[in-house]
Amino acid sequence: MTDASARPRVRIHDLDAVVVGAGGAGLYAALELKRNLGPEARIGVISKLYPSRSHTGAAQGGVCAALGTTEEDHWEWHWFDTVKGGDYLVDQDAAEVMCHDAVETIINLEHLGMPFNRTEEGRIDQRRFGGHTRNEGEAPVRRACFAADRTGHAILQTLFQQCIRLDVAFYDEYQVLDLQMPDGPDGRVTGVVALQTSTSEIHSFRAKAVLFATGGFGKIFKVTSNAHTLTGDGVAIAYRRGLPLEDMEFFQFHPTGMYKLGFLLSEAMRGEGGFLVNGEGERFMERYAPTMKDLASRDVVSRSIYQEIAAGRGVNGKDFVHLDVRHLGAQVLNEKLPDMSGFIRTYFGLEPLTDLVPIQPTAHYAMGGIPTDIDGRVLADEGGRAVPGFYAAGECACVSVHGGNRLGTNSLLDILVFGRRAGIAMADEVRAAEAPVADRAAEAGVTTTRDELLARPDGERPAVIRAELAEIMFSHCGVYRTAALLGECRTAVRALAERAAHVVVQDKGRRYNTDLADALELGFLLDCAEATVASAAARTESRGAHARDDFPDRDDVDWLKHTFAFRDAAGGTPRLAYKPVTITRFPPKPRVY
Amino acid sequence: MEIQLRVRRYDPESDPAPHWDEFRVEAEPSDRVLDLLHQVKWYQDGTLTFRRSCGHGVCGSDAMLINGRNRLACEYLVKDAGSRVTVEPVRGMRVIKDLLVDMDGFWDKYRSVMPFLVNDEVPTDGLERRQSPEERDRFEDTSKCIMCGACTTGCPSFWSNPDYVGPAAIVNAHRFIFDSRDTAAEERLEIMADADGVWRCRTIFNCVEACPRGINVTRAIMEVTREVSGTGHG
Known part of the structure; x- marks a missing residue:
């Protein structure tokens, strides 16, 4: 056989940016790439799904910006709330950018067609949300812009539609499995390698700049609001390539997941006046957060529920x-919270006007992820060295604007502000970059996988391992953690990873082999879990969403720093490094709501 | 409870023709039909193929014909479906594998109606465009569409004429035709006035019954039809 015939069959796509x-985040970046580079630019968006299926569409209650359309507000107040909400692990320079850019970004989104709810004066309407306050904690403030309780759906639609208008090229139903880094972790990213779901063919996408906007990895937990497809693919791919993952121990548990199902009932239900009651009918949040009560930050409310x-x-x-939302009345429930009311009726058979709704905290959002600067450039180490050609934005990234705990409505803002900024920065890099060099080893590696x-004839089913992983992560690495629990969890995850090396794919066909996709996703989930548990075990303090029963206090002397977890190539324990938090304006204070 | 799940199967790589498979699955009354399909795929037969993502009725991936009606598998509960559940792919689109159909034509039709706001002028005060709550209400219903295809694939007019643009695309045209901020209504109405546009609707109302988002699809089509007539495009 000649070398040429031994080379795997790979379909090649040459693009400017992928x-x-x-x-x-991905769609806003694509839009900015087109706007900045012009109609001739070859911009490709690759997705496992059809774009309109992306999980941005499941976001409900709102996206915040200090527009002040209904009452006085200032972006600096928003900045403070974000820093405090994040329990002072937020990089304050990054949060400043986000809260400042928020106003202009929301206006731009409206110009793109976003169907925001309106005030009588025709301006964008705003409502209350957890942790958002006037004048640094005095009282709740109306800062969340919304489209009923399907704000994410409206954002996703608007950006997808404008990408269609600008003729962005979409590669739907492709599963990205590796980065192209022909010179290793110290060199450029020159593209990605993907499996086309419809044919199982390998595609090599080569580009001058690559953005990961692959979302979170909530499926490592049993009870989660996340879609089945949120398996941390991009996060795990970066980790496997020797790049660090930042602050993985900080995973948000949203207080109001639907009992057992895990889907979210929006914080907007409390923003509009709903409240929590315990088994004795008591409004218990008054005891835990005397000022903000049910609108304290999510980590506080979730822990309060666990304590009750x-x-x-x-x-x-x-x-x-x-x-309890019974008192909100039919008009608010039907007009401002129609989807939530529908979920309660469909999945519980309950009537929100007359029935109490069973809820439990649900794994919701990764504060951590691939470290980036404020323009989405991926950082290769805790010293701040950027990886040429590689960007990340949205939940898969860690800027860090959410620190130890994200405020409600700041996730939609994060994807917009930093998706947009990444797109603009990528356009600049594309203009200057040379033609990308292919990574043949990556192409061959994905083909072999x-x-x-x-080809493997038998083995364990991936779903069995996936279920065990989700079970132990939820019980041992959830709302409350201890050294003992985390130690057991780490051992269990390692054992599961060994079993995962021998799973069987029963579907041997090439067309839409979703069984193969499940097996590949299992590997990504395990990598995300490994980094999460290792980072959590090392952090011997309680901060934001990371609550240690054995270390109940925040420790600003030793732990006011970001975790950077590096994968051990030999399969051992991840290497952990640390980076100081950037504090520019707000010195750490005790966090009381 | 034990559920008897019948699924219409077809794998063009190995099957000469579609056939029915029957599975027995343990389920709670509060489980969704999607849970039944996952039980089969994960633990009984990994070749069973379908699309899904969010699992709670907002992403639009898993429209199927369940017990004879178009529904989202993640929104239909076992207690309502009963102990014998029959699942087939939606009609009117080519079956690629089992419950998964070829959506390319569906997306092409969506794109054909200019499904995006056209208005390149922005207010001089640097703020958002103004729109009253009443103006927004004109397209609130059609802005809910999740492109699951339940309406179009439940439409007899679409089954008999695959070139018909279909209810989902018309809903998305409506979304912009009635948006006070949009400036391209004329162009969209011309597209709607095409022979394969709104006139193909026979007001059978299957689409209204099928829509998991509760959109009054037929009313939207009628409103677009009225605009088409009123502006002389008919």
């Missing part, structure tokens, strides 16, 4: 409490 993921349950005040002694999985 965006992986078609949620809000631990004290035997769950409903009927079980592991849930109630959300596919072929081996399809």
Whole structure:
């Protein structure tokens, strides 16, 4: 055989820029790439799904900006709330950019066609949300802009539609499996390698700049608001390539997940006046957060629910409490919270006007991820060295604007502000960059992975391992953690990873082999879990969403710093490094709501 | 409870023709039909193929014909579906594998109606365009569409004429035709006035029944039809 015939069959695409993921961050970046580089620019968006299926579409309650359309507000107040909400692990220079850019970005989104709810004066309407306050904590403020309770849906639609208008090229139903880095972790990123779901063919996308906007990895937990497809693909790919993952121990548990199902009931239900009650009918948040009550930050409310349950005040002694929205009235429920009311009716068979709604905290959002600067450039180490040609934005990235705990409505803002900024920065890099060099080893590696999985005749089913992983991560690395729990969890995850090396794909066909996709996603989930547990075990303090029963206090002396977790290529424990938090304006203070 | 799940299967790589498979699945009454499909795929037969993502009715991936009606598998509960559940791919689109159909034509039709706001002028005060709550209400209903295809693939007019642009595309045209900020209504109405546009609707109302978002699809089509007539494009 000659070398040429031994080379794997790979379909090649030469583009200027590639965006992986078609949620809000990816689509806004694609839009800015087209706007900045012109109609001739070859901009490709690759997604596992159809773009309109992206999980941005599931976001509900709002996107915040200090527009002040209904009452006085200032972007500096928003900045403070973001820093405090993040329990002072936020990089304050980055949060400043986000909160300042928010106003202009929301206006731009309206210009693109976003169907915001309106005030009587025709301006963008705004409502309250957890942790957003006037004048640094005095009282709740109306800062969340919204489109009923489907704000994410409206954002996703608007950006997808404008990308269609500007003729962005979409590669739907391709699963990206590797980066192209022909010179290793110290060199450029020159593209990605993907598996086309419809044919199982390998495609090599070569580009002068690559953006990962691949979303989160909530499926490492059993009870989660996340879509089945949120398996941390991009995060794990970066990790496997020797790049660090920042602050992985900070995972947000949203207080009002639908009991057992995990889907979210928007914080907007409390923003519009709903509240939590325990099994004794008591509004218990008044005891935990006297000023903000049910609108304290999410980590605080989730822990309060756990404490009520631990004290035997769950409903009927079980592991849930109630959300009470009965008093909001038909008009608010039907006009401002129609989808939420529909979820309650469809999945519980309950009537929100007359029934209490069972809720429990649900794994919702990764504050951590691929470290970036404020223009989406991926950082290769804790010293701040950028990886040429590689960008990340949205939930898969860590700027860090959310620190230890993200405020509600700041996720949609994050994807818009930093998706947009990344797109603009990428356009500049594309103008200056030379033609990308292909990474043949990456192409061959992905081909081998596919072929081996399809050829293996028997083994364990990926779903069995996936279920065990989600179970132990939820029970051992959830709202409350201890050294003992995390130690057991780490051992269990390692054992699961060993079993995962021998899974069987029953579907041996090439067309739409979603069984193969499941097996590949399992590997990504395991990598995300490994970095999460290792980072959590090392951090011997409680801060934001990372609550250690054995270290209940925040420790600003030793732990006011970001974790950078590097994968151990030999399969051992990840190497952890640390980077100081950037503090420019707000010195750390005790966090009281 | 034990559910008897019948699924219409077809793998063009190995099957000469579609056939029915039957599975027995343990489920709670509160489980969704999507849970049944996952039980089969994960633990019984990994070749069973379907699309899904969010699992709670907002992404639009898993429209299927369940017990004879178009529904989202993640929105239909076992307690409503009963102990015998029949699942087939939606009609009117080429079956690629099992419950997964070729959506290319569907997306082409969506794109054909200019599904984006056209207005390159922005207010001189640097703020958002103004729009009253009443103006926004004109397209609130059609802005809910998640492009699941339940309406179009439940439409007899579409089954008999695959070139018909279909209810989903018209809903998305409506979304912009009735947006006070948009400036391209004329062009969209011309597209709608095409022989394969709104006139193909026979007001059978299957689309209204099929829509998991509760959009009054037929009303939207009628409103677009009225605009088309009123502006002389008919």
